[in-house]
Amino acid sequence: xxxxxxxxxxxxxxxxxxxxxxxxxxxxxxxxxxxxxxxxxxxxxxxxxxxxxxxxxxxxxxxxxxxxxxxxxxxxxxxxxxxxxxxxxxxxxxxxxxxxxxxxxxxxxxxxxxxxxxxxxxxxxxxxxxxxxxxxxxxxxxxxxxxxxxxxxxxxxxxxxxxxxxxxxxxxxxxxxxxxxxxxxxxxxxxxxxxxxxxxxxxxxxxxxxxxxxxxxxxxxxxxxxxxxxxxxxxxxxxxxxxxxxxxxxxxxxxxxxxxxxxxxxxxxxxxxxxxxxxxxxxxxxxxxxxxxxxxxxxxxxxxxxxxxxxxxxxxxxxxxxxxxxxxxxxxxxxxxxxxxxxxxxxxxxxxxxxxxxxxxxxxxxxxxxxxxxxxxxxxxxxxxxxxxxxxxxxxxxxxxxxxxxxxxxxxxxxxxxxxxxxx
Ligand code: 0X9
Ligand code: ZN
Numbered sequence: 001x002x003x004x005x006x007x008x009x010x011x012x013x014x015x016x017x018x019x020x021x022x023x024x025x026x027x028x029x030x031x032x033x034x035x036x037x038x039x040x041x042x043x044x045x046x047x048x049x050x051x052x053x054x055x056x057x058x059x060x061x062x063x064x065x066x067x068x069x070x071x072x073x074x075x076x077x078x079x080x081x082x083x084x085x086x087x088x089x090x091x092x093x094x095x096x097x098x099x100x101x102x103x104x105x106x107x108x109x110x111x112x113x114x115x116x117x118x119x120x121x122x123x124x125x126x127x128x129x130x131x132x133x134x135x136x137x138x139x140x141x142x143x144x145x146x147x148x149x150x151x152x153x154x155x156x157x158x159x160x161x162x163x164x165x166x167x168x169x170x171x172x173x174x175x176x177x178x179x180x181x182x183x184x185x186x187x188x189x190x191x192x193x194x195x196x197x198x199x200x201x202x203x204x205x206x207x208x209x210x211x212x213x214x215x216x217x218x219x220x221x222x223x224x225x226x227x228x229x230x231x232x233x234x235x236x237x238x239x240x241x242x243x244x245x246x247x248x249x250x251x252x253x254x255x256x257x258x259x260x261x262x263x264x265x266x267x268x269x270x271x272x273x274x275x276x277x278x279x280x281x282x283x284x285x286x287x288x289x290x291x292x293x294x295x296x297x298x299x300x301x302x303x304x305x306x307x308x309x310x311x312x313x314x315x316x317x318x319x320x321x322x323x324x325x326x327x328x329x330x331x332x333x334x335x336x337x338x339x340x341x342x343x344x345x346x347x348x349x350x351x352x353x354x355x356x357x358x359x360x361x362x363x364x365x366x367x368x369x370x371x372x373x374x375x376x377x378x379x380x381x382x383x384x385x386x387x388x389x390x391x392x393x394x395x396x397x398x399x400x401x402x403x404x405x406x407x408x409x410x411x412x413x414x415x416x417x418x419x420x421x422x423x424x
Contacts (some may be wrong), residue, residue, distance in 0.1 A: 034237045036108055038080040041101040041392060045073050050093030057089055058082070065239055065276060070313070070354075070362060077104060077239070077392070100391070107394055108238050114397060115234075123197050123400045126189050128234045129227045133162045135196055136223070140164060143203055150220060153292025155228045156245040161293055163222035166202050170215035176304035176424055178415065179297065180221040181370060184256045184289075186229030186240045188311040190388050190395040190403055195223040195309060197404030198411060210408070213415050216424065220300070226256050226289055239276075239393070243287045247273040254281035257310075258366070259290045260373035267322040267365035280368050290370070297374060304423060305382035305415065306374045309407070312390030313363060314353050316341055319375040319383050321359035322367045329381065336417045337384060343413025348406040350389070359385075382418055386410065 044051060051074045058066050058076060065077040078086045090097055101107065116125040121135040140149045146168040152161040167175065182195040199221055202214045224230050228244040242253030251274035258269045261284035265271065269280040285291040297303070318333045327333075337356030345352040359366055375383045389395060389403055418424060 032236065033108070033112060034239075035105045036077075036238070037103070037105045039104045040078050040080075040083065040099060041104050042076045042078060042086070042097045043073060043100055044076060044090065044095050044097045046093060046095035048072055050095045053093055054086070054089045054095065058086065059270075059275070067277070071364065075100070075392075104392065107392065111238075111394065111397075121196075123193065123200070123404055125397050126193055126234075126400075129159065129224055129231045132192055132196060132223055133160075133227075136162055136164045136199075139199065139203060145169075147203065152220075152222045152225070152296045154288050155226070156243055156288055157228045159227040159231075161222055161225055161227060161289065163220055164199055166199070166214060166219040166221070168215045173218075174302050175216065175218040177300050177302050178217045178219050178305045178307070179300065179303060180219070180307050180309065181225050181293070182222060182309040183224040183230055184226050184308065184370065185310055186226050186233040186242070187238060187393045188388075188390075189230075189233070189393065190311045190390050190400070191309040192223040192230065193397075193400045194388060194404045194407045195221060197400065198408050199223070201404070201408045209412055209416070213412055216419070217304070217415065218302075222293075225293060228289075229253065229256075241277055242279065243289055245281075245287055247279065247282070250274060251279075254279045254287050255368075256287055256290050257370060258368035259285060259287045260294065260368050260370050261285055262320075262369065262373040262376050263322055263367035266367040269367055284368070293370075294373065298378065303374075303378065303380050305418065306371060306380050306384075307411070307414075308369075308371050308385040309388060310385060311388040311395070312393055313387035314351070314389050315357075315362060315387045316353050316355040317359050317363065317371070317385040317387070318356050319358070320372045321363075321369050321385075322365045322372070323358070324360050326358070327375065332421055332423075333382065333384070336382070336414060336421055336423075339417035340384075340410045340414035344406045344410035347409040348402065350406070353386075356384070363387075381423055382414075384414070 048071055055066050067075055140147050147164055147166045150163045150165045152163050183192040201210055229240055229242055232244055233240040242255050244253050246252055255278045258278055258280040264284040265280045268278055270278045273279055281287055316337050319327055334356045341353045354362055371383050371385050374380050
């Protein structure tokens with residue numbers, strides 16, 4: 001072969017390699033979403049001891065994702081490489097299990113395939129943080145005389161924790177403040193979605209019950225209190241829960257619901273920066289999100305109710321999350337909370353939420369959470385955490401209105417009953 005021909009063939013070969021590599025890199029950039037291919041999803045029942053052992057063993061492994069919705073049932077996402085290890089402990093501990101999904105990547109793919117493009121905001125899709133913030137901005141412009149954008153704090157990557165204040169002039173100021181903190185856990189997408197749904201109800205509903213509570217309170221509503229984490233969950237890893245701060249050479253983020261200055265680092269908290277779920281941070285309020293949000297909350301006069309929205313244990317929690325002792329108005333909180341759950345159940349006709357109770361009683365003990373800090377430091381009378389519905393932090397987007405209506409009714413029931421108890 002003549003030398004020129006050989007050189008040109010070699011060049012063609014390298015060019016082909018180069019372009020193949022370029023295409024691969026480009027497709028990675030276009031979609032580097034973590035696939036969770038062949039990860040299985042199990043529900044496990046059995047003794048508390050057995051479940052605890054399984055949880056502890058799996059926690060040590062990066063490749064697993066563990067969470068529980070009560071004391072004797074736990075749910076596990078298991079990487080393919082860990083299935084036999086998981087089965088070994090299940091057998092040794094005589095635990096029972098169901099496979100809920102054989103391969104969770106299918107759900108993730110399906111969910112991704114129906115994410116919205118740019119366009120009108122609605123409640124049949126999940127939106128990224130910029131779209132949520134655009135919605136809040138648009139609403140503040142549409143209803144400028146009684147709503148305004150508020151900044152609750154900052155995120156590590158420089159986003160604003162944006163909220164909407166709804167404060168009509170129908171009653172004399174100062175009104176009692178109702179604060180809604182939503183989406184502090186990144187992957188719990190239904191929380192921001194139902195929160196914007198609720199905002200929309202407050203702004204547009206003609207139902208006299210809704211307009212009544214709209215006018216009665218000064219609402220401060222923050223749909224996404226962990227905006228970096230939410231964006232990360234939306235664009236990189238569906239199960240991301242934490243913030244995105246740089247916490248060590250290798251690992252990022254802390255659990256923003258373990259980072260508040262209330263019994264910090266004690267229950268259900270990890271001191272390992274690489275813990276995927278419950279790393280409590282280097283110290284109380286090490287995360288700018290919790291530090292800035294807490295100082296905003298501290299500055300509110302007349303804070304009557306603090307409501308935190310999570311998913312997906314379908315329960316209503318009252319303080320404190322790490323103790324079996326009851327706070328002084330626990331009985332009131334439970335009675336008011338029960339009415340709230342009745343309202344929700346009446347609307348949705350779905351299984352009633354569990355509770356109201358403390359997390360220590362019906363979920364698991366946890367320290368460093370927002371609601372407990374708000375209660376212990378600011379002594380706010382009405383403090384609740386709602387864990388909304390879903391499975392695997394997934395809730396089908398066309399059913400957002402269903403959950404939005406249920407949450408709207410629960411909040412209506414909560415505040416209406418609280419007033420009957422003399423709190424307003
Ligand atoms: O563990 C949590 O932070 C919450 N459950 S979740 O599955 N959404 O992560 C429960 C929160 C209980 N309340 C407090 N710790 N304040
Ligand atoms: Zn949560």
